[in-house]
Amino acid sequence: MSTTHDLLISIAIESTTFNSLKYSGYNLFGMVGVVSSNKSGRPAVVVCTNTYFQNNTVTLSGQLTAYDSGSQISDNATIHIGNQSTVTTGQFAVIDGNGSVSVASGAPANTVYIVNNASVDYTVGIARNMYVSNVSPSAVPAVAFDAQPSSMVTTAPTGSALFFFGTPTYSSGTILTTCFGSAVVIDLATAPAGGVTLTYDQAQGGWVTNGASYLSIFAAGSDLTPILIQDPGPNVPAMAVSVPVDYTDIAEDQPPMTEQG
16 A cells, blocks of 8 residues: 555444443554564554444545654653654655754655754654544654664554554553554555455454455454564565565464453
8 A cells, every 4th residue: 555645444343342332431542553673663542532433434644744752752651743744755854953854855665764863862753644534633643763863763654554442541642552452453565555444343253354464363462562563574674564464473363352451
């Protein structure tokens, strides 16, 4: 899927399951990752909402925003954007001495490189728009990295999108590293550009993939960091993954039902 185009994700919830989720106060969580070899990276909540229906259309905007922040990266901390700039793949996002963000061409294809030319540390990353309604909110931090002075964070936005249900309520842009319920993961590098259809049915164990190669299931309690900050492997700076990611080391074959967080 091109990162310059929106991806439409249809989520259908079986009726008995829908009533159970609503009665118990479950929220729908949505998160978006990147490919990066930088080990400081942590994923953040993009969407947490209780205003979902039996049939939903979630839009993942193709627009990318590079940002910097003075917020510290820690579990359950909200990252507040300081300065930002829209960016496309193949570009550098450059932070100057005042913290302003500008863009320049010359990064490898399918990547966004974030360069910290300031004399202080910044939290940096890619912000994304994901929304369940027809109204697009502002981009919020989807991933966060520590950028030391005179350093560069390499990312490729063809990572994964992830959804699960959980009872906690999180603000957008808040670091979350543990999955509250069984999650479905969409490999953005291989997902069809025409859209993705997801089904959630507790009687069938939760998320139903129907054998789609670009979908994977993870158990409640899974570590979200290696799922949403994908390592590109050796001898690769942070290039987009062009083949389906092998999740076998961390995925569960049979996920449990959604668990209350």
